[in-house]
Amino acid sequence: MATQGKVITCKAAVAWEPNKPLSVEDVDVAPPQAGEVRIKILYSALCHTDAYTWSGKDPEGLFPCILGHEAAGIVESVGEGVTSVQPGDHVIPCYQAECGDCKFCKSGKTNLCGKVRSATGVGVMLSDRKSRFSVNGKPIYHFMGTSTFSQYTVVHDVSVAKIDPNAPLDKVCLLGCGVPTGLGAVWNTAKVEAGSIVAVFGLGTVGLAVAEGAKAAGASRIIGIDIDRNKFERAKNFGVTEFINPKEHEKPIQQVIADLTDGGVDYSFECIGNVSVMRAALECCHKGWGTSVIVGVAASGQEISTRPFQLVTGRVWKGTAFGGFKSRSQVPWLVDKYMKKEIKVDEYITHSLNLAEINKAFDLLHEGGCLRCVLALHV
Ligand SMILES: NC(=O)c1ccc[n+]([C@@H]2O[C@H](COP(=O)([O-])OP(=O)(O)OC[C@H]3O[C@@H](n4cnc5c(N)ncnc54)[C@H](O)[C@@H]3O)[C@@H](O)[C@H]2O)c1
Ligand SMILES: N[C@@H](CCC(=O)N[C@@H](CSCO)C(=O)NCC(=O)O)C(=O)O
Ligand SMILES: [Zn+2]
Numbered sequence: 591m592a593t594q595g596k597v598i599t600c601k602a603a604v605a606w607e608p609n610k611p612l613s614v615e616d617v618d619v620a621p622p623q624a625g626e627v628r629i630k631i632l633y634s635a636l637c638h639t640d641a642y643t644w645s646g647k648d649p650e651g652l653f654p655c656i657l658g659h660e661a662a663g664i665v666e667s668v669g670e671g672v673t674s675v676q677p678g679d680h681v682i683p684c685y686q687a688e689c690g691d692c693k694f695c696k697s698g699k700t701n702l703c704g705k706v707r708s709a710t711g712v713g714v715m716l717s718d719r720k721s722r723f724s725v726n727g728k729p730i731y732h733f734m735g736t737s738t739f740s741q742y743t744v745v746h747d748v749s750v751a752k753i754d755p756n757a758p759l760d761k762v763c764l765l766g767c768g769v770p771t772g773l774g775a776v777w778n779t780a781k782v783e784a785g786s787i788v789a790v791f792g793l794g795t796v797g798l799a800v801a802e803g804a805k806a807a808g809a810s811r812i813i814g815i816d817i818d819r820n821k822f823e824r825a826k827n828f829g830v831t832e833f834i835n836p837k838e839h840e841k842p843i844q845q846v847i848a849d850l851t852d853g854g855v856d857y858s859f860e861c862i863g864n865v866s867v868m869r870a871a872l873e874c875c876h877k878g879w880g881t882s883v884i885v886g887v888a889a890s891g892q893e894i895s896t897r898p899f900q901l902v903t904g905r906v907w908k909g910t911a912f913g914g915f916k917s918r919s920q921v922p923w924l925v926d927k928y929m930k931k932e933i934k935v936d937e938y939i940t941h942s943l944n945l946a947e948i949n950k951a952f953d954l955l956h957e958g959g960c961l962r963c964v965l966a967l968h969v
């Protein structure tokens with residue numbers, strides 16, 4: 591391979607400072623070291639977590655950095671000792687690693703992996719605690735161990751899922767974050783049973799994937815809650831059966847929902863990142879067994895609260911990261927499900943742009959009509 595072992599200079603969107611428009615410029619990407627993989631990223635979608643970190647509200651946000659974590663590409667080269675993938679493999683970089691060997695991976699109780707998290711949380715690679723990205727010699731931090739708003743990125747081998755080479759990369763890039771998160775919140779974290787009544791707060795990509803997962807699980811009612819009434823029409827296609835706009839009610843939304851459901855729902859999901867809504871989502875659950883799952887990411891300094899009595903009386907509060915899916919083992923399975931038309935992916939893509947238009951893509955993310963905007967990295 592002509593580029594193997596060499597620095598690659600390519601285009602990437604650099605976030606120099608919080609909230610300052612991203613700058614698409616030439617970035618040097620160093621070759622992968624031992625245990626690392628350099629990937630040619632072909633497509634990357636934007637997730638609200640990218641916008642959250644860019645906003646400066648993420649306590650783990652470091653600048654300058656290269657954001658992006660919902661992508662697909664092809665392995666360009668691998669570092670010493672890497673056997674799980676080879677150049678030419680089609681892959682999805684996974685912000686949640688899976689080493690199979692750490693205390694977390696071996697526990698059988700969680701999809702969180704501890705192998706590289708101490709490095710990915712501070713924007714560097716594990717082996718030498720340095721970045722592989724630089725601009726004119728100045729290091730640029732990695733983000734979430736993925737940094738996919740770059741034509742080439744370097745990730746840890748434990749963060750790379752090898753997928754079916756026939757899968758369209760401009761679609762399955764979404765399986766790097768939002769869609770699996772919603773599906774898995776239902777299937778893995780809550781384990782919703784057939785006949786359950788479900789409430790979904792926030793009908794963006796994550797909330798719609800929750801609805802899709804709940805429908806597949808056989809939920810009898812799926813109540814969508816959003817302050818944007820326009821969200822309902824589209825949400826019906828994902829399984830939402832009823833819609834509530836909190837702005838149209840005087841009573842607290844948890845009371846409105848309890849009244850509509852003979853005391854509360856079996857499962858609720860907060861897919862917004864708003865701590866007041868997280869409280870409402872817990873409190874709209876049925877006494878004795880209702881379970882609420884926090885999916886949304888709330889800003890630095892925000893805290894959740896409720897009366898302990900809510901838990902004493904049997905409600906359960908949970909959270910989920912990447913929907914509880916084990917990334918390297920289960921992302922290929924999700925890709926196969928998509929190829930068999932068992933899960934939706936295309937339906938979440940509302941916009942397609944290229945890397946040079948990334949700031950426009952971030953603007954779109956804040957507009958009601960946009961679910962996922964997929965960027966083509968090499969046009
Ligand atoms: N836990 C994880 O692993 C994980 C993974 C991906 C995304 N996330 C987080 O999930 C959240 C949702 O992501 P998304 O991409 O679907 O976002 P989104 O912005 O597309 O969707 C949020 C929806 O919530 C609605 N909303 C906003 N305020 C509301 C309120 N007070 N009451 C009711 N509805 C309200 C908006 O109208 C919008 O439809 C974000 O916080 C994101 O960071 C978490
Ligand atoms: N850095 C933030 C937390 C961000 C967060 O919660 N990330 C989610 C994924 S969001 C994907 O769009 C997650 O999976 N977290 C688990 C992990 O990062 O290991 C903060 O500090 O507030
Ligand atoms: Zn995400």
Ligand SMILES: [Zn+2]
Nearest residue numbers: 689692695703
């Ligand atoms: Zn591990």
